Amino acid sequence: MADLPTAPPRVMRRGVSLAALLKLPMLPVLLVAFLALSVSIDGFVSAANLANMARLFAPLAIAAIGLTFVFLLGEIDLSIGSVLSLASVLGALTMRGTASVWLGVMVMVATGALIGALNGAVIAWFRFSAFVYTLGVLVTARAIAMLITGGHSVGRLPFGALRFGRGTFAGLPWLLWIAIAVYAAAHLFLRQTVIGREIALVGANRRAAVFAGLRVRRARFTGFLVSGTLAGLAASCIVLRLGSGGPILGDNILLMAIAAVVLGGTSVFGGEGGAFRTVTGALVVVTLDKGLNLLGLAFYDQAIVMGLVIVLGSALGGYLYRRRTGRA
Amino acid sequence: MRKAYLQIGLAAALLTAPTAFDAASAKDITIGVSFDKIEPFRVAEKKALTDAIEAAHAKMDFANADKDAQRQASQVDTMVSQGVSAIIAIPWDIEAANDLARSTIAAGIPFVSLDQALSDLKSVTYHIGGDPCADGKVAGEFFVKAAAGKPFKLLELQGGLANDNGIRRSRCLDDALKAAPNITIVAQVPTDWNPQKALDGTENALQAHPDLAGIYAPWNDALQGVFSVLKAKNLLLPVGDPKHITIVSIDGTPLGCKAVRDRLIDLEIATPLPEMSRRAVAAAIKASQGGKIEPQAEFLPGIPYGPDNVKAMASKIWGCQG
Secondary structure (H helix, E strand, C coil), rough: CCCCCCCCCHHHHHHHHHHHHHHHCCHHHHHHHHHHHHHHHCCCCCCCHHHHHHHHHHHHHCCCCHHHHHHHHHCCCCHHHHHHHHHHHHHHHHHHHCCCCHHHHHHHHHCCCCHHHHHHHHHHCCCCCCCHHHHHHHHHHHHHHHHHHHHCECCCHHHHHHHHHHCCCEEHHHHHHHHHHHHHHHHHHHHCCHHHHHHHHHHHHHHHHHHHHCHHHHHHHHHHHHHHHHHHHHHHHHHHHCECCCCCCCCCCCHHHHHHHHHHCCCCCCCCCCCHHHHHHHHHHHHHHHHHHHCCCCHHHHHHHHHHHHHHHHHHHHHHHHHHHCCC | HHHHHHHHHHHHHHHCCCCCCCCCCCCCEEEEEEEECCCCHHHHHHHHHHHHHHHHEEEEEEECCCCCHHHHHHHHHHHHCCCCCCEEEEECCCCHHHHHHHHHHCCCEEEECCCCCCCCCHHHEEEEEECCCHHHHHHHHHHHHHHCCCEEEEEEEECCCHHHHHHHHHHHHHHHHCCCCCCCEEEEEEEEHHHHHHHHHHHHHHHHHHCCCEEEECCCCCHHHHHHHHHCCCCCCCCCCCCCCCCEEEEEEEHHHHHHHHHCCCEEEEEEEHHHHHHHHHHHHHCCCCCCCCCEEEEEEEEECCCCCHHHHHHHHHHHCC
16 A cells, blocks of 8 residues: 555644634534523523533434544445434344343444445445445335334333433533544544545545555445444434434434534535534534524424524535635 | 644533523423424414413423424423423324433423323323324224225225324224225325325325225325325215215314315314313323322324214314314
8 A cells, every 4th residue: 555645634634723623614603602592591501401402412423423434535324314223223122122221232333333334345345326325225224123113112121221321420411421432532533543534535536545545445434334333323322312212213313414514514525524523513403403492483493594504504614615725 | 632632622611511500480380392293283283282371371382303202302301401380292202202201200390291192101190192093993983884895995094103193093993994804905004194105105006906995094184195196086076976985084184174074085083182282281280280180191082073964063173163
């Protein structure tokens, strides 16, 4: 394999300074929205509401960070919602059958990893279109989850599941700790490891990556593997919080995760972005979702506001990116 | 690495800022209302609940979970943290809502489930809903009577199979039909309460079985898809026409009432929404004031009516008023 560039591209290298933090397209929006909602809604910054938001944020952030890997490759993984649903069903059945919470969690993560590995192998080695292939997995995985459960949710899990899902450690919900750990690992993986940097380089220009001797297939496989695995982990967070799994549990997560990734400023064309941006994107999604609801807006008003923020946020991100890189 | 820690710290800090909890005033009764979704029937339910809550001089704090169990849990948790007096919820996930109800009650706030029964009714303070089994059974018995012992091909559209109404409206129809071996269910089509899927299912069934004799539409919105297909095939004919396909539906919305008045469907089973809402609000208020709720669960059977008695029944059917 040819040597990697001695330093990451300019865009990646600059991404971690405080000045660059302010250039994150959604960070100012997030801060303004958070402050405005804190002032206008009684109890918005109460411990209970923040803990509640954190539990909503954790699975979304985890799934979205997984999707970020795929976006960095310039690809998409449409299957994460269905993978989450199937993993939640298998994990919940395991928990109920064995009374072991952690075995159930392992089954969920393993299910996500297995499907992610299959996605990655098929797309990287057999050159299937990621869009078409993961669309097929989306439909199939959901159908299998339906088949297993007959459409029903799987509840009545061991009490320990809910105790952990709603519990706290050092004042913070356990689920938030998991999200923070995932973010830290993903951030370090993308910045500090060869394969992590290769993922962004392959996404920036796959042809150039091939000529430079980068391990393109391995990078693509890894991206989808991480995406599937984190979908399984997100399923664990939701099951632990709700005390049930189900075949439609992940129906909404795909669009929310895409919104979080795009709002955070990761390019849908690949090569540009990262885990921290996705965290800010997920925070915007959760803050608006919760805040608009608490303001008493009707659901269609909330959807309009969310849609506008996604469109304007991605446009702002694109504009800032072009300014920073000098691209037309 | 130091910069990475900075980012990790910032991400965590955004969610762990110092807080000041403002408890809601305990003087007024505020009922937190959590809906699973918004669609025409739910809009009518929201109106009925709003009227009942206003009549009781209480306040309403409304949230729509938009078909997301996690969002519903979060919204209810927020209502609890804001100090509402009671929760009235239409649960999206009847398993997940068990633990939600238990944790709400553990926080000292009554949890009333409306319309959709949880898988474990002991989880809630009170449940009031329609009786999906009774409604399905009435529909099945009507088809048995309509078939009159002759071969009868029936299309069964199914609602959402992840919730109680969808499951039991289907299962109890099937139970009632067991008494009539002359009735053949040619297809059972899960629609997830989606009229488009009802349309597709009807189209496919009519293509495979042009001699289809009956259609079971277990919620009124399905009629849009059913009528669209029948109209395209010149089969949207009034009750009494020799080529009319027997249709039974459930809900009692204005759409269903109009279909009955136009003699396009044979039987409609109207869910008693205003009464359900009144009982839900009364129980929520009573429980919030420490009162004991008995019985813990009530299922109100729907009100059947058809083209021949719609005028006489209109005053009892919420969808026929106005």
